[in-house]
Amino acid sequence: MKRDFWYLIVFAVMIIFAAEWIGFQSITIGAITITLLPLVFAILLTMVLGMSVFRKGIMKKVYSKANIGFASQYLIFIMLPLMARYGADVAPRIKDILQVGWVFIIQDLGNLGTVLIGLPIAVLLGLRREAIGATLGIGREGELAYISEKYTLESKEGRGVLSLYIIGTLFGALFFSVFAPILLDLGFRPEALAMAAGVGSSSMMTGASSTLVARLPEMEETILSYAAASQLLTSFLGTFTMIFLAVPLQKFMYKLLVRGDES
Amino acid sequence: MTKTTGLNHYVKYGLILLLSISLILLTQGIKLLKYGGGAPINSTAIMGLFTLWLFSMIGIFITDIIKKANIPVLRSFPILGWVSITSLVMCLIFDFFVTAIQAVDFLSITTPILTFAGISVADRLVDLRKTSWKVAIVAVFVFIGTYLASALLAQFGLMISGN
Numbered sequence: 137m138k139r140d141f142w143y144l145i146v147f148a149v150m151i152i153f154a155a156e157w158i159g160f161q162s163i164t165i166g167a168i169t170i171t172l173l174p175l176v177f178a179i180l181l182t183m184v185l186g187m188s189v190f191r192k193g194i195m196k197k198v199y200s201k202a203n204i205g206f207a208s209q210y211l212i213f214i215m216l217p218l219m220a221r222y223g224a225d226v227a228p229r230i231k232d233i234l235q236v237g238w239v240f241i242i243q244d245l246g247n248l249g250t251v252l253i254g255l256p257i258a259v260l261l262g263l264r265r266e267a268i269g270a271t272l273g274i275g276r277e278g279e280l281a282y283i284s285e286k287y288t289l290e291s292k293e294g295r296g297v298l299s300l301y302i303i304g305t306l307f308g309a310l311f312f313s314v315f316a317p318i319l320l321d322l323g324f325r326p327e328a329l330a331m332a333a334g335v336g337s338s339s340m341m342t343g344a345s346s347t348l349v350a351r352l353p354e355m356e357e358t359i360l361s362y363a364a365a366s367q368l369l370t371s372f373l374g375t376f377t378m379i380f381l382a383v384p385l386q387k388f389m390y391k392l393l394v395r396g397d398e399s
Numbered sequence: 400m401t402k403t404t405g406l407n408h409y410v411k412y413g414l415i416l417l418l419s420i421s422l423i424l425l426t427q428g429i430k431l432l433k434y435g436g437g438a439p440i441n442s443t444a445i446m447g448l449f450t451l452w453l454f455s456m457i458g459i460f461i462t463d464i465i466k467k468a469n470i471p472v473l474r475s476f477p478i479l480g481w482v483s484i485t486s487l488v489m490c491l492i493f494d495f496f497v498t499a500i501q502a503v504d505f506l507s508i509t510t511p512i513l514t515f516a517g518i519s520v521a522d523r524l525v526d527l528r529k530t531s532w533k534v535a536i537v538a539v540f541v542f543i544g545t546y547l548a549s550a551l552l553a554q555f556g557l558m559i560s561g562n
Contacts, residue, residue, distance in 0.1 A: 223486020
């Protein structure tokens with residue numbers, strides 16, 4: 137075990153301490169309350185401190201190539217206990233969930249919202265082939281694989297999906313942890329928002345469902361079980377929804393939107 | 400996934416998972432220290448943590464087996480999904496696991512993960528320069544699009560089903 141690794145562990149412990157000590161913070165703007173959880177501070181602190189300006193002395197050892205490599209290669213394993221926790225949340229609620237099972241399936245089609253809302257905006261901004269990659273989905277591994285197989289990642293479509301992948305990785309969890317409670321304030325039911333949280337990325341789902349839990353602690357079990365069940369369903373159906381629905385829909389809308397466009 | 404093969408890499412995964420559950424325990428401890436109340440650290444919570452460890456390991460084994468068996472539809476199913484399913488099945492059979500796992504505070508699980516997520520992207524911040532501001536705006540609408548559309552459909556569906 138390299139010594140740098142222990143710097144990483146000690147640093148992680150310190151960040152967790154700091155993030156938990158800042159604790160829950162909420163900012164109220166009019167009727168909307170933005171809730172910031174310790175997890176938001178944890179990711180903000182580690183991202184900001186990782187910027188090259190701060191990488192001097194001991195911080196250079198914390199953010200060494202090996203340590204950043206460890207974090208990105210094994211992040212998925214560090215996440216596994218969370219995924220196991222979700223199983224325990226779904227189990228006691230399995231009957232309720234199966235009872236409204238069709239609602240779970242229907243709302244999964246909401247993933248087409250990336251094309252429906254994203255594509256017109258992208259075309260309006262003047263994006264063309266990049267828009268194909270950037271709006272097919274939320275730019276996770278599934279879309280990345282599909283686009284790279286069909287267009288390669290060096291193509292404009294490929295650049296679009298890669299950009300979305302990077303933005304999602306950096307800001308996805310943050311974005312959803314702020315956005316979910318805004319919809320709660322706008323009058324959406326927590327059950328609906330919990331189901332919708334299963335967008336296909338575990339970190340984004342966690343961002344959305346965690347702030348909902350923080351806002352409505354008495355509904356913790358319902359929120360977590362609905363979000364986790366929906367996420368599981370998306371993992372199963374996601375590829376099929378993309379290939380059989382999102383791709384044709386995108387093709388159709390793209391033709392319509394860039395009509396008379398010479399490029 | 401890694402170059403190492405055989406038992407060796409399971410030891411590695413086991414240790415990483417041990418790190419993960421240790422940090423969860425630490426976070427739950429900090430919360431106790433700060434707020435006094437909340438989820439206590441008792442034998443049930445400790446057993447819950449080890450249950451999380453165990454189910455994660457089982458999920459890793461299943462993923463490896465499926466990969467080796469080369470089942471087309473299931474091959475692309477993520478390891479995260481297998482762990483959830485393992486846990487779901489075990490929790491449906493034995494109520495004990497539900498009690499144990501739920502003794503682990505949920506939000507205490509999330510803080511350590513996002514700490515490592517932040518560190519893991521440290522070198523990718525520079526990649527942001529390669530993306531245009533246009534795609535960044537599109538990304539916001541893509542995220543809003545998927546969440547809002549799902550939420551509207553779910554809200555509508557729940558209304559119809561009278562729930």
